[in-house]
Amino acid sequence: MKQQIVPPLAVHFVWHPNDNINTTIMDFRRYLTRDIDRPFSRELNIPTFLYSSQKRSHPPSNSPKKLAKKDVIFLFLSANTLMIPSWKEYINSLPERKNYHLVPVAVEHEGIGHTSEGRLKSLNCIRMFEWNEDFKKEYAIFYLSHELYRFGLKNINLLESGIDSSIRLFLSHAKKGDTGLKHAKAIKKFIDNSNMQGFFDVNDISSGFKFDEEIEKHIKRSTLIAIESDAYSTRYWCQREILTAKREKRPIILVNSLEEYEDRVFPAASNIPCVHITAEPLNDKDILRILIAALLETIRFEHARKLLTYYRNQKWIDQNAVIFARPPEIQQIVEILKKNKKSNNLVICYPEPPLYKEETEWADYFNITVSTPLWSSDKKSYKNKKFRIGLSIADYQPDGYDKQNQDLDELKRFSQSLARHLLANKHTLIYGGDLRNDGFTQFILDEATVLRDRLQLDKLFVENYLAWPLNVKQENLKWYANYNTVVKPVSASIPDDIKSLIHDISTFLPPDCLENKYIWSRCLTTMREESIKSSDIRILVGGKFENYLGKMPGVLEEFLIAYKQDLVIFLVGGLGGLTKKLCISIKNRKIEEEFTEEWQINHNNAYQDLQKIASQHGKHTDYDNLKEVIENITIPILAERAGLTNEEYERLMTTPFIDESIYLILKSIKNLPK
Missing domain, CATH: 3.40.50.450 (Rossmann fold)
Structure with missing residues (x-):
């Protein structure tokens, strides 16, 4: 049989049923899968698989399979998984394969015992039991997302340090004295004073200075956090930073921190995720929300590009399609047409779901085909057949993720x-x-x-x-x-x-x-x-x-x-x-x-x-x-x-x-x- 598709990434979760970790896993999983209550949302769409059991003494009947180019397996560890022989044997039997990454997560201190021998020997654990209870959900999403980014989307190995696989952030804000600058400093200070220095490499460059090659170089390899204060959209250099990030197809999030009024929202600062925060002071929970949004958008962006490239190689989409990790915008199309000069064969492909009809009227005007992996605006590709x-x-009766994962x-x-x-x-x-x-x-x-x-x-x-x-x-x-x-x-x-x-x-x-x-x-x-x-x-x-x-x-x-x-x-x-x-x-x-x-x-x-x-x-x-x-x-x-x-x-x-x-x-x- 011809092998099924091999997507760039799949995520697996393994846990003992008595560890009360289900809520945390499902909270994180909701960020990875498309929200069924908002079917037209543009969120992550990573395949997820779940492994547990209904009986305390029995591990799952199945173990995570090699399904994607990279499979990331989160193992939630505790005294239950360490001291019940069948569970310990199950974890130690997980195969060693290329691009099959195990991420140990110690639910309680006893779970660290797994790393003294066997399959998990010498691996570093995420230590859930050390997290601040007030921010436990935020820390869970943050730490699990970061490991998913490192092992699932970055070309790293276990010997590389955290800083080598860190996400580069570019803090875009208005000039000295503005709320945006205060927020940027607060974010930078939070990262520097925590154990997140290895997760983020923050470019602490204040706007208002000449937009030179150094700034552009940083943006080209960064996730841009645009801190929207009252003055942000009026600053030419802030606009340049947004436009550069769009031109270079970089992940962007907008942090809405308006205090009173903005006379004109800069058009380029749209079509991206937006986090709303109170004006100031910026508290720790809001900073965590901003960092999580930046991390998840970076994952979504990189995953979308890898997935669409793979689909193009599989001939699901046009072989000459230009790939976008977010729905296309007119400014980007104009730039492509300036180089291409021909629009009658231009095909743009972006992630599901399709845009609304009103959003793609410009595509008809330019005679451009816009598409997703499962849809195309090209009416010629569909015959006039109605069935x-x-x-x-x-539904079916669930089995506690024992055999049905x-x-x-x-x-x-x-x-x-x-x-x-x-x-x-x-x-x-x-x-x-x-x-x-x-x-x-x-x-x-x-x-x-x-x-x-x-x-x-x-x-x-x-x-x-x-x-x-x-x-x-x-x-x-x-x-x-x-x-x-x-x-x-x-x-x-x-x-x-x-x-x-x-x-x-x-x-x-x-x-x-x-x-x-x-x-x-x-x-x-x-x-x-x-x-x-x-x-x-x-x-x-x-x-x-x-x-x-x-x-x-x-x-x-x-x-x-x-x-x-x-x-x-x-x-x-x-x-x-x-x-x-x-x-x-x-x-x-x-x-x-x-x-x-x-x-x-x-x-x-x-x-x-x-x-x-x-x-x-x-x-x-x-x-x-x-x-x-x-x-x-x-x-x-x-x-x-x-x-x-x-x-x-x-x-x-x-x-x-x-x-x-x-x-x-x-x-x-x-x-x-x-």
Whole structure:
């Protein structure tokens, strides 16, 4: 099988479940991944993987794999990991590989004991137990980010000193006596008086002096912190520093410290992260916020450039594309055109997500193509084909990151990104049920609502199928009303064979007894049959084996119906859940135990009774037939339907990377016959 993509960086976290470190890990991880509550945010999008266990005496079943060009593994150490033999053995068994970097983090003093022998011998630990409790969250983000920068993005080895891998900061501020100068001095003093001297190399150059080669040289290799005081935008030399940093494509953050009024915000001081602080005095927590913002933007900037360069080498994007780590600006385009003289073949590529339509009108004027890895403004690259695409996306039961090493929020990121790109190409999305706060329908419809306004489309709808009795539930009707501009509710039929069992079709029927559960199972099957019959394509990801309503797990039933109807099917197995097990079963030509009737009976209360009443009506799940169907499905069959090679389809079934799975789906859909 052709190897899946190898992104520039992946981050892994390993911890003992009793160490109460989950909150710290998730706080830091939120800075590395795109915020699902702000899907159009321009934040880091680094793949993250989690390893822990549900039992104190057992380490994770899996260990961090080599997935990227550089893998950084944060090991959280304690008395638990040191004194429990299986945990100590697990840590010592981690392989020694090139670009596979272990970063020990001592949660408590006893964790340092790991560095006296074994795999972690002589490695320096991050000492969490020494941090000031008042700033513990800030210190965690700061120290972990810095190690990620050193080992993940800098070409260093373990023998190099901290100063050799430090981030160079350029403090841009107005001249003597201004608030900006006071803040710059406070930042410099904080760094000099702490143990952060090895993390940052600060260029202490006051603005107001002649902009010479020395200043420009510093900016070319620095992250610029622009301290926006009342006087900042009026200073010519400050403007020069911003423009130089933009021209040299350097990371920049803006520190907003206005006291009263600024008559004109300098246009170049935009399109960058901004931190707001109180005017003065600058306290330690605000300084930490500024340094964290500078560090994270440096990581985001360097990672974006490496990732886009890699995608260009993989031919995901135009081979001649000019790469930007932030969305392009007119001034930068003018400078490129001055050198290029031709705009009809100029392609600009920047990180996801795409810009709003209003922001790219200048690109049409200059006849320039702007793009992200998964989107392009070049309308010629898309054929005029519109498909009805059904989505089977569902959560699954988490296992404490024992075997499944990705968080469930990855399913939501996948659904958001997939919906964005499919709706932008004016395909119709079809989804069944799940009307709840933070459910997949909400995430998809939120994406559709924003996208409809962003692309200024007159019509952009998601069809949502609901089975009886959910379609008569009053709160569901109100739920639809909140999304009436983008959703088309479709009420599925009530099967004829159960109508006599229903006393009042206008009243909600709870699944609180065996007969009602049977009625629900029949209605859910009909809803799935009708929604899939109206689809051209089905995309499956996640899915649970337990605590479902129906005659079998929903994602499984939707797969079997879609396969029987010869639909194009995309199985995204790398994000876990039932779909992952289904992919393993198809690949090995042998079903996993979760697909057996015995397993289902043992793990789902009253399932055997439901099977009995369903069999009396000839509507039960035939597990012998299910086994035969799944074990006779081959990757070539699925790949041929989707128009992908066998290697590409197998990558779709296994990749843990959202971008790659969506890229393969979009590539297939673009090339499918109408």
